[in-house]
Amino acid sequence: MSASIDLAIIWAFIIAFAVFVYVVMDGFDLGLGILFPLFPAKEDRNVVMNSVAPVWDGNETWLVLGGGGLMAAFPLAYAVLMPALYTPIIAMLVGLIFRGVAFEFRWRTTAQRNRWDIAFAGGSLLAALSQGIALGAILQGVHVAGRQYAGGWWDWLTPFSVLTGVSLVIGYAFLGSTWLVLKTEDRLRDRAYALSWWLLFAMLGAIGAVSLVTPLLSIHYSQRWFAWPNIIATAPVPLAVVAVTVLLLGSLAKRQDTRPFFLALALFALSYAGLGISMYPYIVPQSITIWQAASPRDSQLFLLVGVSFLIPLILAYTGWSYWVFRGKVKAGSGYH
Amino acid sequence: MFDGFDPVTLARAQFAFTMSFHIVFPAFSIGLASYLATLEALWLWTGRPVYLDLFKYWLKIFAIGFGMGVVSGIVMSYQFGTNWSVYADKTGPVIGPLMAYEVMTAFFLEAGFLGVMLFGLERVGPRLHFLATLMVAIGTLISAFWILSANSWMQTPAGYALNADGQFVPADWYKVIFNPSFPYRLVHMVLAAYLTTAFAVGGVGAYHLLRDPHQAGSRVMFSMAMWMATLVAPIQILAGDQHGLNTLAHQPVKIMAMEGHFESHPDGAPLILFGLPDQAAGRVKYAIEIPKFGSLVLEHNPDAPMKGLDTVPRQDWPPVFIPFWSFRIMVGLGFLMFGLGLFSAWERWRDRLYRSRLLHVFAMLMGPAGFIAVLAGWVTTETGRQPFTVYGLLRTEQSASPLAAPAVGSSLIAFAIVYFAVFTVGVVYMLRLMAHPPHPGEPGVPTDVPARATGITPAIGSVVQ
Numbered sequence: 001m002s003a004s005i006d007l008a009i010i011w012a013f014i015i016a017f018a019v020f021v022y023v024v025m026d027g028f029d030l031g032l033g034i035l036f037p038l039f040p041a042k043e044d045r046n047v048v049m050n051s052v053a054p055v056w057d058g059n060e061t062w063l064v065l066g067g068g069g070l071m072a073a074f075p076l077a078y079a080v081l082m083p084a085l086y087t088p089i090i091a092m093l094v095g096l097i098f099r100g101v102a103f104e105f106r107w108r109t110t111a112q113r114n115r116w117d118i119a120f121a122g123g124s125l126l127a128a129l130s131q132g133i134a135l136g137a138i139l140q141g142v143h144v145a146g147r148q149y150a151g152g153w154w155d156w157l158t159p160f161s162v163l164t165g166v167s168l169v170i171g172y173a174f175l176g177s178t179w180l181v182l183k184t185e186d187r188l189r190d191r192a193y194a195l196s197w198w199l200l201f202a203m204l205g206a207i208g209a210v211s212l213v214t215p216l217l218s219i220h221y222s223q224r225w226f227a228w229p230n231i232i233a234t235a236p237v238p239l240a241v242v243a244v245t246v247l248l249l250g251s252l253a254k255r256q257d258t259r260p261f262f263l264a265l266a267l268f269a270l271s272y273a274g275l276g277i278s279m280y281p282y283i284v285p286q287s288i289t290i291w292q293a294a295s296p297r298d299s300q301l302f303l304l305v306g307v308s309f310l311i312p313l314i315l316a317y318t319g320w321s322y323w324v325f326r327g328k329v330k331a332g333s334g335y336h
Numbered sequence: 337m338f339d340g341f342d343p344v345t346l347a348r349a350q351f352a353f354t355m356s357f358h359i360v361f362p363a364f365s366i367g368l369a370s371y372l373a374t375l376e377a378l379w380l381w382t383g384r385p386v387y388l389d390l391f392k393y394w395l396k397i398f399a400i401g402f403g404m405g406v407v408s409g410i411v412m413s414y415q416f417g418t419n420w421s422v423y424a425d426k427t428g429p430v431i432g433p434l435m436a437y438e439v440m441t442a443f444f445l446e447a448g449f450l451g452v453m454l455f456g457l458e459r460v461g462p463r464l465h466f467l468a469t470l471m472v473a474i475g476t477l478i479s480a481f482w483i484l485s486a487n488s489w490m491q492t493p494a495g496y497a498l499n500a501d502g503q504f505v506p507a508d509w510y511k512v513i514f515n516p517s518f519p520y521r522l523v524h525m526v527l528a529a530y531l532t533t534a535f536a537v538g539g540v541g542a543y544h545l546l547r548d549p550h551q552a553g554s555r556v557m558f559s560m561a562m563w564m565a566t567l568v569a570p571i572q573i574l575a576g577d578q579h580g581l582n583t584l585a586h587q588p589v590k591i592m593a594m595e596g597h598f599e600s601h602p603d604g605a606p607l608i609l610f611g612l613p614d615q616a617a618g619r620v621k622y623a624i625e626i627p628k629f630g631s632l633v634l635e636h637n638p639d640a641p642m643k644g645l646d647t648v649p650r651q652d653w654p655p656v657f658i659p660f661w662s663f664r665i666m667v668g669l670g671f672l673m674f675g676l677g678l679f680s681a682w683e684r685w686r687d688r689l690y691r692s693r694l695l696h697v698f699a700m701l702m703g704p705a706g707f708i709a710v711l712a713g714w715v716t717t718e719t720g721r722q723p724f725t726v727y728g729l730l731r732t733e734q735s736a737s738p739l740a741a742p743a744v745g746s747s748l749i750a751f752a753i754v755y756f757a758v759f760t761v762g763v764v765y766m767l768r769l770m771a772h773p774p775h776p777g778e779p780g781v782p783t784d785v786p787a788r789a790t791g792i793t794p795a796i797g798s799v800v801q
Binding site for chain 1: 399400403404406407408409410411413414416417418419421422424425426427428429430431432433435436437438439440441443444445446447448449450451452454455456459460499501503505506507509737738739740742743747750751754758761762765768769781782783
């Protein structure tokens with residue numbers, strides 16, 4: 001029995017890791033789409049697209065792993081959450097369709113090019129907003145009866161889920177702007193720096209707002225964060241956010257092209273850790289724990305064998321692909 | 337708006353619709369990735385620039401098709417949860433790991449090397465680039481392995497047990513993965529993907545040969561495609577026959593529907609060529625049939641008794657009309673492919689492969705044949721296994737999410753609008769690329785230069801060797 005408990009915790013971390021990698025990697029892709037309207041010049045847009053064209057598909061694959069892994073390791077959670085989040089998930093999928101095809105389609109036409117630029121921007125915004133709303137809907141809890149979702153198809157829509165939706169849009173845009181600081185030059189990089197300042201403050205505001213409201217959702221959250229002795233373990237998270245923010249302000253002021261993006265990732269990691277602290281050990285908050293949702297030991301073990309060597313391998317060749325396409329993207333030449 | 341509708345029927349319509357759009361793209365990508373790897377290997381081996389031109393020509397088409405496959409595939413992977421949550425809960429412990437392995441061994445491999453394949457030739461050099469192409473091609477095949485294993489397990493479940501929560505749980509992973517119908521379905525589908533691509537490539541080559549029989553790239557692609565038709569179409573017919581016998585052993589009711597065998601035939605069943613199956617009346621109207629031939633084909637004995645749907649409770653009947661006809665469309669196209677393969681071999685023997693206008697017209701008309709056959713085949717096998725999601729064990733009507741009809745109806749309409757708007761445009765872009773013949777100095781996938789009609793863009797087309 002103790003072994004199966006360990007497996008459920010291991011799998012909770014694996015799923016959390018896959019979702020986190022998705023959030024930050026597709027996060028900056030989607031952020032570029034969200035910022036796209038702010039770069040109206042065609043040559044700028046080409047550079048923005050080219051900075052992620054070779055890697056976006058790999059980034060998005062982590063979303064499929066998150067979904068597939070959830071079905072394999074915690075099928076009950078997958079079966080309850082997906083119908084509960086029906087509308088945001090469908091909206092996200094539609095957004096990802098428009099965003100994904102735009103990478104290829106926008107080169108295939110001169111007359112309608114702008115149409116696929118709109119699809120890219122609109123699809124990215126819709127996908128980001130839907131993901132944020134889904135996060136909020138999970139945090140606020142869903143109605144469960146037996147082994148099924150028991151609520152309506154608009155339960156997800158609350159002021160809180162809209163807040164988390166807008167917050168994630170801001171966060172992705174910030175990742176996107178710091179990515180552009182990393183990958184571009186000259187006028188485009190200047191725009192990206194200016195945007196990064198605004199978006200950093202907006203993101204801090206969003207983190208603050210979500211952090212303030214979440215403990216009000218449930219006594220579980222407030223006790224988790226503020227009850228003694230939990231606070232000893234949870235207090236470092238907001239303190240670290242302050243520290244990373246100081247570093248970010250410094251690196252933006254000194255115009256260090258590389259650091260802001262990685263510090264933005266750190267800010268995401270801390271926010272994500274905060275979410276994990278809030279939710280644990282529930283996978284459907286206040287209804288289903290990771291142990292209740294866990295698939296049998298044989299299923300989790302069978303997949304764990306593959307995960308233990310495939311994930312490092314995937315990270316290795318993904319890293320190689322990023323290495324191949326390293327450096328600044330220049331206008332007028334793509335990657336050539 | 338959807339109050340009169342049954343939410344399960346709407347969910348089935350949505351799954352069928354999104355699945356049908358999706359399968360077309362991977363069927364093409366599996367074959368095209370292998371074709372691209374072959375072209376690049378031939379280029380590296382022989383150094384003939386025509387192979388590189390063809391590689392770049394088809395790479396642009398591959399990029400569009402692959403992109404559409406990716407985005408329509410993500411919809412599929414989430415739809416198990418959004419629309420078939422009871423199914424997902426019950427089969428997750430068995431099916432979930434298979435799909436997660438598909439993601440980890442196939443999707444990442446394809447996605448991880450796709451960027452280098454599309455944009456990296458100058459950056460990494462030809463040899464490392466070939467490795468990337470090969471990884472993408474292998475990734476598509478590994479993907480086929482896992483997803484067909486998962487689908488086959490739903491058709492012929494094995495190696496499982498049931499737990500107290502009513503979930504299917506793994507008892508023997510080897511039996512789960514290599515369930516009885518899996519090897520047959522895998523071979524049949526991979527060959528189908530290869531043939532689909534071969535006929536698409538052959539159709540494009542034939543189209544250009546009709547306009548200019550001397551065009552080098554069109555000749556090479558047409559010849560390669562016709563070799564595939566000649567050699568693989570007969571193998572596919574044999575593989576299909578074996579798959580059918582396997583279905584007879586494990587899903588006999590599906591065969592009854594495909595054959596239109598409403599009645600049992602104790603001394604030899606006829607082969608019904610055509611007719612109109614009437615589900616309510618329980619017979620095939622206007623049947624044109626060959627006596628005893630059904631038993632001869634399926635049992636290799638004209639007098640072998642064959643049971644009909646009259647031995648099966650009506651609530652377990654699949655809808656007969658659909659698999660009866662989709663099966664005939666698939667088989668008919670299979671024999672037309674076989675015929676084109678033979679005809680091209682004959683013209684090749686007579687040294688008229690690049691001059692026979694009749695052959696080129698035939699091949700051009702057969703360009704979309706593979707796609708239609710793949711769709712017809714999947715319609716046959718998926719409709720024929722109804723009314724179950726896990727064959728004989730979990731009924732479709734008991735697999736769906738607890739969603740009201742308006743939710744599912746709205747998403748169905750949204751998908752219909754988006755898919756027609758997006759994917760038809762994508763197919764038009766692919767056809768536009770195909771409408772131009774491959775030419776020396778063929779440009780690669782665009783990054784900064786918008787696609788021009790037949791413009792040569794040397795900065796991108798050049799290759800560092």
